[in-house]
Amino acid sequence: MNDTFMVRTKIPDSNDLSTDKIQLQLQSKLDNEQNTINQTQRQKTPPFELVVLSKTEHDIMFPNVIDLNVGGFYYTTSLSTLRKYEDSMLAVMFSGRYNLVRDKTGRIFIDRDGRFFGHILNYIRCNQMPTESIALDVLHEAEFFCISSLIVKLENSSPCVISLRRRESFRRLIPDYENMKMDIIHKSIEKRSSFHESRVVITQLDHTKLKGTIPCYNCSREFVTVNHACAFDGLTADLQIQRQLKPIQSDITIDIDKLIAFVVDELVHDGFKVTAERVTCRFSVRCQSCTLSGLYTAGGILAPRECQNIAHVIKFIWS
Numbered sequence: 001m002n003d004t005f006m007v008r009t010k011i012p013d014s015n016d017l018s019t020d021k022i023q024l025q026l027q028s029k030l031d032n033e034q035n036t037i038n039q040t041q042r043q044k045t046p047p048f049e050l051v052v053l054s055k056t057e058h059d060i061m062f063p064n065v066i067d068l069n070v071g072g073f074y075y076t077t078s079l080s081t082l083r084k085y086e087d088s089m090l091a092v093m094f095s096g097r098y099n100l101v102r103d104k105t106g107r108i109f110i111d112r113d114g115r116f117f118g119h120i121l122n123y124i125r126c127n128q129m130p131t132e133s134i135a136l137d138v139l140h141e142a143e144f145f146c147i148s149s150l151i152v153k154l155e156n157s158s159p160c161v162i163s164l165r166r167r168e169s170f171r172r173l174i175p176d177y178e179n180m181k182m183d184i185i186h187k188s189i190e191k192r193s194s195f196h197e198s199r200v201v202i203t204q205l206d207h208t209k210l211k212g213t214i215p216c217y218n219c220s221r222e223f224v225t226v227n228h229a230c231a232f233d234g235l236t237a238d239l240q241i242q243r244q245l246k247p248i249q250s251d252i253t254i255d256i257d258k259l260i261a262f263v264v265d266e267l268v269h270d271g272f273k274v275t276a277e278r279v280t281c282r283f284s285v286r287c288q289s290c291t292l293s294g295l296y297t298a299g300g301i302l303a304p305r306e307c308q309n310i311a312h313v314i315k316f317i318w319s
Contacts, residue, residue, distance in 0.1 A: 060096045069107040073114025077121055084124050089145040116141045123150050130154075135161050160269075167266050170259070180241055181263055185272075187238050188316040196318040201279075203230065203237040203311045204256060232279040232311040260312045273317040281309045 066082060068075040082094045093100060093110075103109045110117075119138045122128040124147070130138040135158040142150040154161045171177050184200050191198040213223045230237060241256075260276055267274045 060099070062094055062096065066094070067107040068110060068117075069103045069105075070110045070114035070117040071112050073117065074107065075114075075117065075121060077125075081121065081124050085147060085149070088147055090124075112141065112144065113137070120145060120147060120150070123147065129157070132158060132160060136164065139164075163265055163269065167262060167269075170262050174259075180239075181266065183239055184263065184314060185267075188314070191238075192316075192318055198316045198318070199235060200314045200316070201232055201235045201238045201311050202260065202314065203240050203309065230281040230309045230311070232281055232313060235313065237311060256312070260314070264314065267314075273319065274314055275317075276312055276314045279311050279313050281311070 062079050064079050066077055066079055068077065079094060082090045085091055092098070101109045116130075116134060116137045119128075119130045119134070120141055123130075123142075135154055139151065139154050139158075139161055142154065155165055156162075174180075184202070187200045188198045191200070215223050257278070264274055264276045
């Protein structure tokens with residue numbers, strides 16, 4: 001017995017083929033547009049901004065020798081040197097996870113001051129420290145590239161960096177430190193004379209003024225009226241800064257001698273020619289009766305009432 005089997009074959013609809021083809025074309029067009037957008041975004045990226053590569057791309061493979069263009073200065077160094085300090089910006093840049101900008105010659109471009117970048121490389125290579133004349137400039141680059149060991153060494157050995165850190169400490173402690181410094185500069189400009197110099201006298205507000213009537217300790221025949229205003233080498237106080245010496249933390253006290261020393265140090269750093277001296281008010285009261293009776297030298301001086309107020313005189317030399 002012969003069995004007959006009928007097999008029905010479904011012929012694809014032409015409309016179905018067209019639909020699939022259109023979907024493939026649309027997907028291809030969308031992919032091309034996305035690639036174009038990604039390329040445009042990378043071209044618009046600022047010179048030193050690090051662009052994170054997508055997870056689907058492989059990490060960048062750098063050669064062992066790297067050519068750099070740092071602000072127009074050319075350097076050549078090894079990849080191991082740039083990666084030596086793992087927590088530094090340079091190690092992160094050349095980790096292979098970021099797309100770096102190149103100049104027209106193919107050198108990797110870093111938008112920093114190239115004059116001092118060589119000192120960063122020399123420190124990484126052989127722990128060579130910069131000279132004192134450029135210590136602050138190298139410090140700024142070390143802070144940008146996060147070379148923490150170089151920063152610590154500069155802070156512990158360079159006088160100008162130590163001075164900078166101390167001034168920064170005062171700025172943090174005293175909210176009005178900058179205003180106080182500018183007041184001193186403005187007052188010195190106001191008092192500038194034809195001799196190309198000016199003096200600014202600084203005192204504190206907590207000084208008790210000598211006022212009232214007191215007896216002459218020498219003759220006791222006359223009472224002397226005291227209404228004293230301090231004078232320092234013939235100069236009266238220009239600025240009183242007690243209110244500006246209130247630190248942020250209540251348990252910290254600011255010594256005015258040390259503060260003035262820091263102010264002078266910063267003024268010198270800013271290019272001013274300044275000196276400072278500590279002056280005591282020489283005020284004393286004389287009894288008119290004793291003076292008229294010829295006791296001008298030996299008697300009539302109310303020694304217990306002598307003023308001991310301290311002032312700091314900052315002298316500006318204008319060349």
